Structure formats: C-alpha cells, structure tokens
Amino acid sequence: MKILVFSPYYPPHVGGLESHADEFNKHLSQKGMDITVFTPRIPKNAPDFEIIHNNVKVYRFPSFEIISNYPVPKFWSAVFWKLYRKLFEENYDIVISRTRFFLTSLLALIYAKVKKVRWIHIEHGSDFVKSGGTFSVIIARLYDYTFGKLILVSAEKIIANSKASAEFCRKISPRINCEIIYRGVEIKNIKFVEPDVKIKERYPNDCIITFMGRLIDGKGVADLLNAAKNIKENFKIFIVGDGPQAEALKRLAKK
Template identity: 25%
Template sequence: MRILQFGKFYPPVLGGIEKVMQDLCDGLRQREIICDVLCSNSTNHYQEDTTPYGAKIYRTASLGKIASTSISPQMIIKLKELIDNYDIIHIHLPDPMATLALFLSNHKNKKIIIHWHSDIINQKFLLNFFLPLQSWILNRADKIIATSEKYILESPYLQRHKKKCVCIPIGIDFPTPTPLPTKQSNIILSVGRLVPLKGFEYLIKSALYLPKHFQIHIIGDGKPHYKLQLQTLINSLKLQDRVFLLGAKSQEKLKTFYQQANCFVLPSLQESYGIVLLEAMASGLPLVCTKLSPSGSDWINQDRRTGFVVPPKDPQAITQAILKIQEEYEGLSEKARNRFQSFFTKEKMIEITLSLYYSV
C-alpha cells in the first residue's frame, strides 16, 4: 500500500494542517507503510527533501499566495508525474490548487480520501467560483475524514455526503503532567494567534467581573494592529496588573504555562477545531470555549463535563464559567485529561487513519 499525502504546505511551514500531515507521514513510515507528500513550496523554486523516516517531500514552486491559496502550476505537472506510483491519494482541504491538480490528473483507478479540515468561510466571493470543483471532489472521494462528529452534522457541504464521512479527531503528542493541576492557581490561560476571529477582547473584558486575584495570560503573536488594539483596551480598562499579552512562546515553555494555569479559555468567534484545547486537556485544565457552527471546539470540550461552553462575544458568560469551574474543579480536571487520552492522542489518529486506508 502506497500513500501520497497532498496539500498546501508541509513543515517547516507552521500550521495545524501541516502538523497533521507530518504526524501522519512520520507515523505511517514508522509502521513501514510507504507515505510521501506533494505540496507547494513557500518560494518560487522546486525542492525535494527526505525525512528522517525515509518519506519523500516534493515541494513545487509557488508564484505566491492569493486568498490563502498557494499558486503553484507546477503542482499539476508533478502530480501527473507521480500519481501512478501510489494507491491512495490523501488530499488535505481546503486547498483549491491541490483540488485542481487532482481534477486534471489521471486519478481514475486511485482511491481518493479527503481530509476536510474546514469549510471555506472567509473567501465567500471566491468560493462561488470554486464550488463546482469542490462539488466534484466531494462526489469523487471514496471517503471523507472530518475532524469531529459535530462538523459532519453542521457543514452544509459534508451533510450531503454523510455516508462517506468518518470522524478521525486530530491527535497530538503532548505529555500529561502528574499530578493534575489544582485550583490554587490564579492564572486564566489563553493561547492563539492575535487575530480578531480569536475574540480575545471578550476574554479581556471578563476580567472586570472576575475576583481581583485572578490574572489572565494571553500567549501568541499576530497582527500588530490587533495586538495594539488589545493592549489599548487593557490600558483603558485599567487592567494592566491583571491581564498580560505575553507574546509567542516555544513549545517547551508553553508546557510550563499550561502546568501553572488554573483553567483555559478559547473565546473564538470562528474555530474549525482548536488544537490548543487538546494541549490544555492533556495538561488537565478545565476548559471554557464558545458555541460555534460549524465547529468542533464545543465537541472537543463537553459542556459541564470537561468545562463549559458559552455564547461568543459574552464576557460575563466567560466569567461565570470560570467561577463555576472553581466549584467542581477536580472532577472537570480529571475528565478533561481522561477525554484527551481516550480520543485525542497522535497514536490514535494514526491508527484510525491506517485502518481507513485498509478499508478502502
């Protein structure tokens, strides 16, 4: 069995989809399954790499990005050249360029698996032009991987193909601390890129209603103007001694922040999954997230079991959830870590994906 994973970019380019591709590729190669990757380069030149586990990474030259899509005509040529060497094409979407390349290739006798990470939400005007191609690939696919049961039910595109869909949650390799955290900490933690869709201003405003001994630590970097907007809000509310924008942290340092926190809040206005929720759960932190659609974040975090789900844009609801967590802290903490270990480890993701390959 020979697998070609196919998507926009691959590490060292950072991103959730890129990390999933790398974890699957490495995990399959460690199990002696042939798995290689075709993707776009981040620059205008072609490059081939070999991973420590022997996978070939084919990076086609990019002319640049338009609407988050890498424009790489060479991808079409390279897929035509490579496709006969593989039995299964595992394509990670959304990626209009990769979809077009597959449409123009000799895919007739190949098994096609779509990994549906998210609907296209932000580029709605351009989506109108892509919809025929998107409909084609959904119809052509042998199986469609969704990252949560909830996304299958809520995505208007996946609902029409529910019989093909299988839920394979994204899993991560994240050490779980011993012992579990305790509610003695006064740090409310949030992690994410500083962009408006993360809704950090609503978490900041929640500090107005929290007891004064609580601090809010926000880790991440992003758009400078949004970071300035957040800091201006903190200053105007006179919360400089209670709310802190700490910038980006290395993965190693980030683990320490998780271990020192009381609970974790993800106040997003849009979130297809939420890998940071998994990191917090692995650390035994009770969660607060927002109720969104389509989204898997409030499927990862089970309301009143691993934490609380609140309406978006509601600082007082965030505060109430944080205070409720304190009342039943140990039970929520234990259930959060147990849910991570049951559903969201990297090993489980690899094993279920491998089973899916054999089934097709």
C-alpha cells in the same frame, strides 16, 4: 501500501494543518507505509526534495501566494508540470488531500480520477473564509459552493478533524457522509517542554491563560477577550500567533 499526499502547506511552513499532516505521515511511515508528499515550495528556502522520518518523500513544486495564506502553483513553470507528471508514472494505492479550498485538493481530484485511485479527503475548515476583504470573501464562498463542493462529493471518504468541520462539510454538501477523527496529541513531546519560569516568577499570583494559534474569526479569541471582563480573580492572558485579526484583537484588548 503507497500513499500520495497533496498538502497545501508542509513544514518548515508553520501551522496546524502542516503539523497535523507531518505527524500523520510520520506515524504511518513508522508502520511501513510508503508515503510521498506533493506540496508548494513555501517558504522559498525549503528544499525542492527531501526524505524525512521513515522514508517519507517530500516533493515541493514552484508556487506563490496570490493572497496571504493561499498558495497557487506556478502553472507556467515547466518544473511544476514535470513534477506533477512524474506522479502519474507511479502507482499509488491511496490519495489524500487536505482542506477543500486549496488548489492542491483539485490536483488530488484530477490524479485520483485519471489513475482511478481511492481518494480520502481530510477537512480542516469549519466555516467559510471571512478574511481578506469583501471581494475575497465573496469569491471564496463561490469557490466553496462550486469547486469545494466538487471536492467533497468526489472523494471516496471525507474525514473531518472536528464536529464543527463535519457540520460545515454537510452545509456545503448535505448528502455527503463525513466521519470525525479528532487530532491526536504528542504527549511525550509535551511532557519534555520545560515551563517558562520567568513568566511564573513575574506573575506569581495570577492565573495565566494562553492561546496559541492563527488569529482569525473562527478561533474564538475575541470571545476570550470579551469574557475576560467577567473574571474577578487576578489573571494574565497571553496570545501567541498571527493572522488577519491581529490588529482588531489588539484594539479589543486595549478596551
């Protein structure tokens, strides 16, 4: 089976969607699936083309971030159109897209409709975009209720990676049937991670609480910090990540 994946980001770019897509493709390729990934070339030092895992082919097209964490194809680039047209020369059995508000999902829609291929959309979002200022928030919401909704109603199958994501999909388009498949965990990799002895030695009597992820409203980091006021035992909270809420969370932590 040949699968074409439109991914808004892909390793070496770092993020949850990226690692989810990469692990998903790795395990499918190990089962004999022929997978091609079409993704923005971000960061710029990422190769234009590479083969990873068990023959997973990754094509990266020219792109830029019009705002932070929102990649846009360089539509004026002949290289982009050459790569996109090349996909139409192949006959894929399934098309997969990820997250409705990225333009790669629109590219997937066009491809699936023109080639009349089965299309699965995987939704990672669980709320409207709330970062980037008032103007960005308004535009993002308008986009979700137009193109985002178009993505959700057009795909043959919608998969959400959480209950919250499924509920959000139904909020945008109440009539869609959205199934939930939770993300798996690479247990073998976790077992081989050595504990940071220095941290344990530095705080031998403290309960250590750690958050790792993007610092945005929907992650609940502010709730964690507010709840910390009620913890009576000795504790330390480590927050690992970055995002639009980083400075606000630093101010909250100082309080």
